[in-house]
Amino acid sequence: xxxxxxxxxxxxxxxxxxxxxxxxxxxxxxxxxxxxxxxxxxxxxxxxxxxxxxxxxxxxxxxxxxxxxxxxxxxxxxxxxxxxxxxxxxxxxxxxxxxxxxxxxxxxxxxxxxxxxxxxxxxxxxxxxxxxxxxxxxxxxxxxxxxxxxxxxxxxxxxxxxxxxxxxxxxxxxxxxxxxxxxxxxxxxxxxxxxxxxxxxxxxxxxxxxxxxxxxxxxxxxxxxxxxxxxxxxxxxxxxxxxxxxxxxxxxxxxxxxxxxxxxxxxxxxxxxxxxxxxxxxxxxxxxxxxxxxxxxxxxxxxxxxxxxxxxxxxxxxxxxxxxxxxxxxxxxxxxxxxxxxxxxxxxxxxxxxxxxxxxxxxxxxxxxxxxxxxxxxxxxxxxxxxxxxxxxxxxxxxxxxxxxxxxxxxxxxxxxxxxxxxxxxxxxxxxxxxxxxxxxxxxxxxxxxxxxxxxxxxxxxxxxxxxxxxxxxxxxxxxxxxxxxxxxxxxxxxxxxxxxxxxxxxxxxxxxxxxxxxxxxxxxxxxxxxxxxxxxxxxxxxxxxxxxxxxxxxxxxxxxxxxxxxxxxxxxxxxxxxxxxxxxxxxxxxxxxxxxxxxxxxxxxxxxxxxxxxxxxxxxxxxxxxxxxxxxxxxxxxxxxxxxxxxxxxxxxxxxxxxxxxxxxxxxxxxxxxxxxxxxxxxxxxxxxxxxxxxxxxxxxxxxxxxxxxxxxxxxxxxxxxxxxxxxxxxxxxxxxxxxxxxxxxxxxxxxxxxxxxxxxxxxxxxxxxxxxxxxxxxxxxxxxxxxxxxxxxxxxxxxxxxxxxxxxxxxxxxxxxxxxxxxxxxxxxxxxxxxxxxxxxxxxxxxxxxxxxxxxxxxxxxxxxxxxxxxxxxxxxxxxxxxxxxxxxxxxxxxxxxxxxxxxxxx
Numbered sequence: 001x002x003x004x005x006x007x008x009x010x011x012x013x014x015x016x017x018x019x020x021x022x023x024x025x026x027x028x029x030x031x032x033x034x035x036x037x038x039x040x041x042x043x044x045x046x047x048x049x050x051x052x053x054x055x056x057x058x059x060x061x062x063x064x065x066x067x068x069x070x071x072x073x074x075x076x077x078x079x080x081x082x083x084x085x086x087x088x089x090x091x092x093x094x095x096x097x098x099x100x101x102x103x104x105x106x107x108x109x110x111x112x113x114x115x116x117x118x119x120x121x122x123x124x125x126x127x128x129x130x131x132x133x134x135x136x137x138x139x140x141x142x143x144x145x146x147x148x149x150x151x152x153x154x155x156x157x158x159x160x161x162x163x164x165x166x167x168x169x170x171x172x173x174x175x176x177x178x179x180x181x182x183x184x185x186x187x188x189x190x191x192x193x194x195x196x197x198x199x200x201x202x203x204x205x206x207x208x209x210x211x212x213x214x215x216x217x218x219x220x221x222x223x224x225x226x227x228x229x230x231x232x233x234x235x236x237x238x239x240x241x242x243x244x245x246x247x248x249x250x251x252x253x254x255x256x257x258x259x260x261x262x263x264x265x266x267x268x269x270x271x272x273x274x275x276x277x278x279x280x281x282x283x284x285x286x287x288x289x290x291x292x293x294x295x296x297x298x299x300x301x302x303x304x305x306x307x308x309x310x311x312x313x314x315x316x317x318x319x320x321x322x323x324x325x326x327x328x329x330x331x332x333x334x335x336x337x338x339x340x341x342x343x344x345x346x347x348x349x350x351x352x353x354x355x356x357x358x359x360x361x362x363x364x365x366x367x368x369x370x371x372x373x374x375x376x377x378x379x380x381x382x383x384x385x386x387x388x389x390x391x392x393x394x395x396x397x398x399x400x401x402x403x404x405x406x407x408x409x410x411x412x413x414x415x416x417x418x419x420x421x422x423x424x425x426x427x428x429x430x431x432x433x434x435x436x437x438x439x440x441x442x443x444x445x446x447x448x449x450x451x452x453x454x455x456x457x458x459x460x461x462x463x464x465x466x467x468x469x470x471x472x473x474x475x476x477x478x479x480x481x482x483x484x485x486x487x488x489x490x491x492x493x494x495x496x497x498x499x500x501x502x503x504x505x506x507x508x509x510x511x512x513x514x515x516x517x518x519x520x521x522x523x524x525x526x527x528x529x530x531x532x533x534x535x536x537x538x539x540x541x542x543x544x545x546x547x548x549x550x551x552x553x554x555x556x557x558x559x560x561x562x563x564x565x566x567x568x569x570x571x572x573x574x575x576x577x578x579x580x581x582x583x584x585x586x587x588x589x590x591x592x593x594x595x596x597x598x599x600x601x602x603x604x605x606x607x608x609x610x611x612x613x614x615x616x617x618x619x620x621x622x623x624x625x626x627x628x629x630x631x632x633x634x635x636x637x638x639x640x641x642x643x644x645x646x647x648x649x650x651x652x653x654x655x656x657x658x659x660x661x662x663x664x665x666x667x668x669x670x671x672x673x674x675x676x677x678x679x680x681x682x683x684x685x686x687x688x689x690x691x692x693x694x695x696x697x698x699x700x701x702x703x704x705x706x707x708x709x710x711x712x713x714x715x716x717x718x719x720x721x722x723x724x725x726x727x728x729x730x731x732x733x734x735x736x737x738x739x740x741x742x743x744x745x746x747x748x749x750x751x752x753x754x755x756x757x758x759x760x761x762x763x764x765x766x767x768x769x770x771x772x773x774x775x776x777x778x779x780x781x782x783x784x785x786x787x788x789x790x791x792x793x794x795x796x797x798x799x800x801x802x803x804x805x806x807x808x809x810x811x812x813x814x815x816x817x818x819x820x821x822x823x824x825x826x827x828x829x830x831x832x833x834x835x836x837x838x839x840x841x842x843x844x845x846x847x848x849x850x851x852x853x854x855x856x857x858x859x860x861x862x863x864x865x866x867x868x869x870x871x872x873x874x875x876x877x878x879x880x881x882x883x884x885x886x887x888x889x890x891x892x893x894x895x896x897x898x899x900x901x902x903x904x905x906x907x908x909x
Contacts, residue, residue: 008036031060031075038082043301047090047344054083074118077106081125088132090346093390097136100129120167123152127171130178136392139182139436146175166210169198173217180220182438185228185482192221211248215241215259219266226270228484231528238267258302261290265309268316274530277320277574284313304348307336311355318362320576323620330359350394353382357401364408366622369666373412376405396440399428403447406454412668413712415458422451442486445474449493456500458714459757465504468497488532491520495539502546505760514543534578537566541585548588553596560589580624583612587631590638599642606635622665626673629658633677636684645687652681675704675719679726691734698727718762721750725765728772741776744769767796767811774818783826790819 012033019026038053058079065072084099104125111118126149133142150171156164172195179188196217203210218241225234241263249256268283288309295302314329334355341348360375380401387394406421426447433440452467472493479486498513518539525532544559564585571578590605610631617624636651659674678701685694702723709716724747731740748769755762770793777786794815801808 005037005040008033008040012037027060027064028072031057031064031079034060035079035082038086042086042089046300047086047347050086051083051090054079054086058083073106073110074121077103077110077121077125080106081128084128084132088128088135090344092346093132093136093393096132097129100125100132104129119152120156120164123149123156123167123171126152127174130174134174134178134181136390137396137432137436137439138392139178139439142178143175146171146178150175165198166202166213169195169202169213169217172198173213173220176217176224177220180224180227182436183227183442183478183482183485184438185224185485188224189221192217192224196221211244212256212259215244215263218244219263222266222270226273228482229488229524229528229531230484231270231274231531234270235267238263238270242267257290257294258305261287261294261305261309264290265312268312272312272316272319274528275319275534275574275577276530277316277577280316281313281320284309284316288313303336304340304351307333307340307351307355310336311358314358314362318365320574321580321616321620321623322576323362323366323623326362327359330355330362334359349382350386350397353379353386353397353401356382357404360408361404364411366620367626367662367666367669368622369408369412369669372408373405376401376408380405395428396432396443399425399432399443399447402428403450407450410454410457412666413672413708413715414668415454415712415715418454419451419458422447422454426451441474442478442489445471445478445489445493448474449496452500453496456503461500461504464500465497468493468500472497487520488524488535491517491524491535491539494520495542498546499542502549507546507550510546511543514539514546518543533566534570534581537563537570537581540566541588544592545588548592548595551595553592557589557592557596560585560592564589579612580616580627583609583616583627583631586612587634590634594638594641599638602638603635606631606638610635625658625662626670629655629662629673629677632658633680636680640684640687645684649681649684649688652677652684656681671704671708672716672719675701675708675723678704679723682726682730686730686733691730695727695730695734698723698730702727717750718754721747721754721765724750725769725772728769728776732772732775737776741773744773744776748773763796763800764808764811767793767800770796771811771815771818774822783822786822787819790815790822794819 012030015026015029015033019030034053034057038050038057041047041050041053058076061072061075061079065076080099080103084096084103087093087096087099104122107118107122107125111122126145130142130146130149133139133145150168153164153167153171157168172191176188176192176195179185179191196214199210199213199217203214218237222234222237222241225231225237242260245256245260245263249260264283264287268280268287271277271280271283288306291302291305291309295306310329310333314326314333317323317326317329334352337348337352337355341352356375356379360372360379363369363372363375380398383394383398383401387398402421402425406418406425409415409418409421426444429440429444429447433444448467449471452464452471455461455464455467472490475486475489475493479490494513494517498510498517501507501510501513518536521532521536521539525536540559541563544556544563547553547556547559564582567578567581567585571582586605586609590602590609593599593602593605610628613624613627613631617628632651632655636648636655639645639648639651655677656674659670659677663670663674678697682694682697682701685691685697702720705716705719705723709720724743728740728743728747731737731743748766751762751765751769755766770789774786774789774793777783777789794812797808797811797815801812
């Protein structure tokens with residue numbers, strides 16, 4: 001390129017000198033030299049110089065065409081085409097469209113007089129305009145112009161196949177890429193296979209000319225196969241393209257190395273989709289090595305590809321929990337792209353936003369929530385600015401970042417902010433789906449799905465169910481037309497809907513939804529085990545969690561054991577990804593063993609889980625220290641049950657220390673878990689007769705939940721009530737009856753309000769709080785109030801016992817004893833007051849920590865795994881095996897990770 005530029009610059013200077021004396025003869029030569037220079041500047045990334053050259057050429061040809069239209073109007077149109085392509089490269093879409101449209105009009109006019117010469121240029125310009133319209137998401141308009149171009153080239157090929165069949169194939173290729181973008185996969189396959197057949201036939205006569213077209217079309221076919229989950233077929237075509245390009249690159253590296261590297265990128269993306277992460281990393285590293293070498297000679301052209309491949313490599317490192325490597329890759333990509341954006345913001349600012357977005361996903365995975373928020377917000381700011389100028393292109397990316405920012409806000413318990421972000425993303429995507437349903441209806445379903453998960457978090461269960469059902473309806477409809485692509489999404493929404501049904505106590509419906517999801521996933525796993533066996537394990541795991549909540553312990557145990565077996569096998573090949581799930585499943589299996597009084601088996605499961613999480617935390621403390629602390633909580637509860645009180649204390653104290661440290665960096669996530677651990681710890685201190693420490697733990701837990709409830713009352717007022725209840729029991733046990741009464745009098749109206757909306761969940765708490773109040777009214781002046789409290793509590797428990805006598809008869813007997821004691825006190829002065837209730841076992845049955853949802857869906861929605869915290873609910877004093885772990889059965893789809901636009905999604909003519 002350097003030599004070519006020097007030659008053209010010398011020619012230009014010569015023509016300019018000659019044109020000063022004889023412009024009529026030499027101005028055309030000036031225009032030709034300038035045009036050639038513009039063509040050289042463009043691939044070198046010297047966009048401003050290229051635009052200046054083309055604009056000067058256009059000015060010369062316009063002047064010449066005024067005098068000699070028959071000679072120079074075609075040159076005007078050619079230069080407009082070149083200028084349009086340059087504007088398109090710089091994301092100056094409106095200028096590009098004006099240039100192509102003027103070129104097209106000029107060629108159409110000229111074709112009336114000279115169709116044989118000019119009509120092919122009409123077809124080429126239509127193709128360029130179609131590619132531009134596709135980039136602007138004007139898919140229907142793009143289809144119209146590509147269809148017209150195809151008709152032109154088919155007609156020309158009938159007369160002269162040798163000259164025009166290649167253009168038929170190129171247009172078919174462009175239409176195929178458009179079909180992929182619109183999720184019209186069957187149509188895409190037809191046109192791409194025809195294009196490939198034409199290129200193969202042409203290559204038999206002229207291999208050097210058409211081998212590159214063959215490899216590029218193979219790449220598009222491979223992308224299509226990948227989108228349809230035909231992974232084996234995709235691998236075959238990518239490998240064929242690689243084999244061809246390797247051979248070609250040996251003899252002509254300057255021509256073919258770039259396409260070779262791009263194909264490695266596509267193969268890496270395929271391996272990533274199949275969770276073959278080591279192979280994905282090798283492919284991306286090979287691509288990166290090639291692009292780095294090319295960038296040393298031609299940085300303007302290939303540094304963007306270096307950055308794009310680093311971006312993809314960062315996504316693989318992140319999936320393999322190599323977080324430091326991921327961060328380094330993303331940060332290098334970001335540095336490159338920021339530098340490129342300073343020179344050429346129209347092209348590279350969008351990619352800066354892409355890398356910021358992916359870096360934010362990584363920060364979020366590492367619990368660096370504030371860093372994640374800043375990165376998302378900078379990406380969103382860039383994308384909003386781009387969308388103001390070019391909404392058709394950038395509004396989809398605004399929605400993507402809003403979607404992920406909403407997921408982050410949800411993790412930070414900023415539920416209202418999360419809802420606003422999801423709703424804005426949903427509004428944008430609904431608008432896009434009206435114009436282009438094939439592309440955006442799947443993403444509407446994704447956002448509806450995630451909004452449902454948030455609504456479920458906020459106990460807006462009916463709204464959540466409606467949202468899930470809408471998402472499921474959309475996905476079922478899409479799956480009827482394209483089952484390979486959309487059945488995984490049907491399974492995912494069924495999975496989350498099952499979790500919602502479970503939360504609502506609709507166990508039969510939950511069971512049916514899990515079973516249907518599992519049937520779909522088992523079928524998918526038979527064809528593609530690498531991709532879907534992990535999701536089979538996840539659904540088996542969560543179905544086991546449902547069985548556990550129903551006290552179907554044998555079914556739960558069998559399910560967790562099946563999930564554990566699959567995860568152990570997966571972890572042998574990919575420990576970074578699946579060891580965390582092995583540990584999580586061991587923890588839940590430990591809960592089952594504990595519930596079946598298999599304490600030794602439970603302890604072995606918890607201890608193995610703890611060993612794994614400790615090892616993971618050494619490499620990645622931000623991600624896995626919370627799991628260490630949660631597993632310590634579980635072990636502490638088991639030790640407490642086995643009367644190993646000092647071991648329980650040590651476990652809870654270590655968990656408290658960890659959560660206290662984590663809460664300093666990320667209070668929104670870890671303060672609730674710290675408060676929960678304090679509740680567990682206060683019971684152990686009570687058993688050890690360390691009452692001052694127990695009361696301090698209870699007061700700290702209460703203060704923490706009060707502060708959380710100020711920001712998020714819907715979520716944390718139940719915990720405030722529970723902490724007050726626990727504190728009331730402690731005071732009562734120490735005969736500090738005034739303090740006990742004050743705590744319970746504050747807790748009681750909170751529980752009453754909660755019981756109005758959820759009587760099954762909170763009426764027992766109302767009754768137990770009344771019971772403590774009755775005991776706290778320990779003077780003759782308060783006996784009437786004590787009687788009323790005991791009688792109301794008794795009436796509540798008698799009502800509950802009609803449905804579950806075995807569960808509530810002990811509470812009824814205790815209250816009757818208290819009422820009898822009160823009656824005796826009224827008959828005999830000086831009798832001892834009513835018995836202080838023992839700490840009540842009133843929490844719901846143990847809930848297993850559910851696995852996060854798995855990602856599936858369109859390529860934009862590449863959904864990497866996140867973990868949501870789980871911890872024990874705190875509205876109780878005694879933390880026994882009945883601990884209610886805060887379940888995350890349905891956290892929704894994962895934040896969207898964009899893997900950079902380096903894949904071969906189609907080639908301009």
